[in-house]
Amino acid sequence: MRAHVFHTSGLVVGDGPSLLDAAVVVDDTGLVLDVGSASEVLPRSTGADVTRIDGVAFPGLVNAHTHLELSSLAKSAPPGLGFAAWAKKMLGKRMKTTAARAEKATADAVDALVRFGTVAVGDVGNGLSSATHLYRAGIRGALFHEVFGSVLEAAMARVEAMKVEASKHASSFEGGLVWSPSAHTLHTTHPDAVRTLVALARSRGARSSIHLAEHAAEREALEHGTGAMITFLAAMGVPEGAFVWPRLGPIAYAESLSLLADDVVLVHLTDATSAELETIAAKNANVVLCPRSNQWIEGRSPNLPAMLRAGLAPALGTDSLASCASLDVLEEARELKSRFPETSADTLLQMATWNGACALGISEIGRVAKGARPGLFAVDGHGPGSASEVLLASVGAPRRRLDRVSRGRSDTVPPRRLDENQPCQPDERKETV
Numbered sequence: 363m364r365a366h367v368f369h370t371s372g373l374v375v376g377d378g379p380s381l382l383d384a385a386v387v388v389d390d391t392g393l394v395l396d397v398g399s400a401s402e403v404l405p406r407s408t409g410a411d412v413t414r415i416d417g418v419a420f421p422g423l424v425n426a427h428t429h430l431e432l433s434s435l436a437k438s439a440p441p442g443l444g445f446a447a448w449a450k451k452m453l454g455k456r457m458k459t460t461a462a463r464a465e466k467a468t469a470d471a472v473d474a475l476v477r478f479g480t481v482a483v484g485d486v487g488n489g490l491s492s493a494t495h496l497y498r499a500g501i502r503g504a505l506f507h508e509v510f511g512s513v514l515e516a517a518m519a520r521v522e523a524m525k526v527e528a529s530k531h532a533s534s535f536e537g538g539l540v541w542s543p544s545a546h547t548l549h550t551t552h553p554d555a556v557r558t559l560v561a562l563a564r565s566r567g568a569r570s571s572i573h574l575a576e577h578a579a580e581r582e583a584l585e586h587g588t589g590a591m592i593t594f595l596a597a598m599g600v601p602e603g604a605f606v607w608p609r610l611g612p613i614a615y616a617e618s619l620s621l622l623a624d625d626v627v628l629v630h631l632t633d634a635t636s637a638e639l640e641t642i643a644a645k646n647a648n649v650v651l652c653p654r655s656n657q658w659i660e661g662r663s664p665n666l667p668a669m670l671r672a673g674l675a676p677a678l679g680t681d682s683l684a685s686c687a688s689l690d691v692l693e694e695a696r697e698l699k700s701r702f703p704e705t706s707a708d709t710l711l712q713m714a715t716w717n718g719a720c721a722l723g724i725s726e727i728g729r730v731a732k733g734a735r736p737g738l739f740a741v742d743g744h745g746p747g748s749a750s751e752v753l754l755a756s757v758g759a760p761r762r763r764l765d766r767v768s769r770g771r772s773d774t775v776p777p778r779r780l781d782e783n784q785p786c787q788p789d790e791r792k793e794t795v
Contacts, residue, residue, distance in 0.1 A: 363389050365410040368738065368764055369400050372749025374420035376715035376729035376736065379708050380749035386419060392735045392765040415740050418749045418756070419764060420711070421730050422481030422737030424503075424718025425691050427571070427629045427650040427679025430485050430492040434459050434467035435684035441658045445577045446594040448659045452684050469495050471689055476501070478690045479739040479761040481727055482719065484627060484650065484679060486544070486571060490527055493534035502538025503722050506571040506627075508546045509559060512595065512604035517555035521562070538724075542568040547576070548615055549583045549591055552605050556619050560626065569625045569648075569723055575612040575638070576630040577660050584608055584615055613638035622647045627721050629679065632656045636668045643672040648721040651713070653697045655681035663701045670709070677718035691718070692757050699754060707750035738765040 365387050373384035375397070385403035387396040387410065396403050404412070432452075439451035472495040475483065482503040485492050493505055507524050511517025521543070528541045535541050543562045545551040551559075556572075563570040575581065582589035587607035596602070608615045613634060616622055622645035629650045631639070642649065651664045669676055678694040680686050687693070695710040715736075719728025726735045741756040 363391075365389055365395055365407065366765070367404070367407045367410045367412040368415055368419060368740075369404065369412055370415040370417065370419040370740065371744045372418040372752055373397070373730060374418060374708075374711050374715070374749050374753055375731070376421045376712060377731065378712075378729075380711070382749060384419070384749075386730055386738060388738060388765045392737065394730055394732055394734050394736070397730050397732060413764075415742075415764070417740050417742040417744060418753045419730075419738055419740045420479075420749075420753055421715050421728055421734075422739060423479050423691050423714050424482045424677065424722065424728055425475065425480050425679055425689060426482075426484040426503075426627070426677040426718040426721045427652055427681060428483055428485055428689060429487060429682035429684070430468050430471050430483075430495075431464065431487040431489060432456070432682035432684045433471035434464045435682065438684050442661055443659065444590065445579055445659055446590040448685070450594065450597070465491060467683075468492050471683065472496055472499050472501065474689050475499070477761070478688075478692070479737070479763070480689070480691070481737040482538075482722055482724055484571060484718075484722055490531045490534070490541075493531045493539060496539060497534040497537055500537070502724060502727075504540045504542040504569055504571070504627075505535075506542045506544040508544045508571070509555060510546045510550050511555055512550060512552055512600045514552045514554055514605070517552045518558065521555060521558055540568050541566070542570060544571040547573045547580065548612060548619070549580055550595065553608075553619060556621075560619070560621065564625060569627055570621075571627040571629060572616065572621055573630055574616055574621075574628045575634040576632055576656075577662075578633055581612055581633055584610060584612055611638065613641055617641065617645070624648065625723075630656065630664065631669070632660065632662055632664045634665070636665070636672070639665070639668055639672040639674060643674050649674050649676045650679045650718075650721055651676045651694070651698075652679045652681040652686070653694055653701070654687065655685040657697070658685045663698075666698055666702050666705060670705070675717045675720065676713055677721040678713045679718075690757070692754065696754055696757050707748060707754050711750045711753060737763070740764050 373381045383400045385400040438455035439448045486506040509520045543559045545556040579590040583591040624646040627648045678691045680689045691714040716728035741759045
């Protein structure tokens with residue numbers, strides 16, 4: 363098996379400071395054999411093929427929260443409506459969308475993920491329509507198969523139905539995709555169903571996901587049983603008193619249901635307070651932010667500085683095309699840079715790569731480190747600043763795959779899952795980095 367050397371103007375490593383004038387050595391399977399400054403790596407690679415890259419190389423991106431099944435609903439609701447009004451318009455459009463159109467849009471969305479250099483996703487859906495498309499594209503990750511249901515009997519019936527549906531897609535879960543039962547939100551799912559879904563995921567060694575503290579109306583519903591979401595649920599046919607509102611804030615309620623844990627992905631947290639963020643950090647929970655979606659729906663951004671101060675390591679997701687212009691997580695990083703310019707580009711790129719890998723529990727992607735198989739991509743050109751700054755500025759430029767690994771599934775190199783008992787920490791590279 364031959365070694366291939368890429369000598370790059372810049373390298374985003376994913377889990378640490380980016381490098382200028384760097385080199386990466388990979389084998390035919392995409393395994394990273396060496397990485398570091400070109401002056402140190404190249405002398406160790408005598409005889410290997412060397413490709414010069416006048417641009418920035420980076421690990422494959424991780425879109426840790428998206429809804430591919432909603433891809434046909436782009437521009438179905440205008441921005442600034444607030445969540446309840448946005449959801450009403452979006453769901454109305456969804457009811458009129460044919461299955462064939464939805465399927466075509468899902469396939470096109472997966473193709474877009476490939477063009478953006480995405481190697482893993484956390485895809486959330488009421489069904490598993492994306493499974494075959496992701497499998498064929500060689501994209502790994504979690505399919506967070508979600509359940510709604512404020513009425514316990516209906517919710518539990520949906521849990522049983524989802525098991526049947528998952529069994530029909532079993533072949534798609536052989537190449538790096540993991541079936542991950544999940545509740546949608548705490549104000550739309552009966553607490554007993556939430557407990558059942560989390561326990562089911564844990565029994566399979568899978569992670570679960572929950573939309574949490576996304577907007578103020580969610581908090582009002584949970585704490586007081588009033589507000590726009592109560593009106594919305596009533597209009598959707600949810601009977602009054604389907605379950606007792608906990609009179610707790612979203613984070614305290616999630617903690618009471620054992621959701622603040624390292625095997626649950628907490629998505630959004632736009633409405634979380636600084637104290638709540640500290641509680642989440644203390645529980646080692648994984649966090650995913652979708653800032654462009656939050657801006658589209660509510661005109662509000664997550665409090666990234668407070669999250670970083672609390673010790674959280676957020677990942678990034680795009681949410682759906684119904685609330686976001688693209689499925690490119692680099693656009694999410696650039697959105698956060700525009701809102702919080704003091705945040706370093708290295709930190710933001712880590713959110714789009716390594717933090718996403720940690721959130722999904724996949725150890726061999728998200729960083730360019732010895733022993734990893736991150737998928738190696740590049741954009742051409744260079745400019746002032748760090749490699750991460752150049753990459754952020756290149757959003758919209760074509761991205762090309764560098765390593766010689768097929769995007770299809772590989773039976774010989776299965777994905778390696780993180781040990782759940784070990785924290786997801788940056789790799790300790792040798793002195794070459």
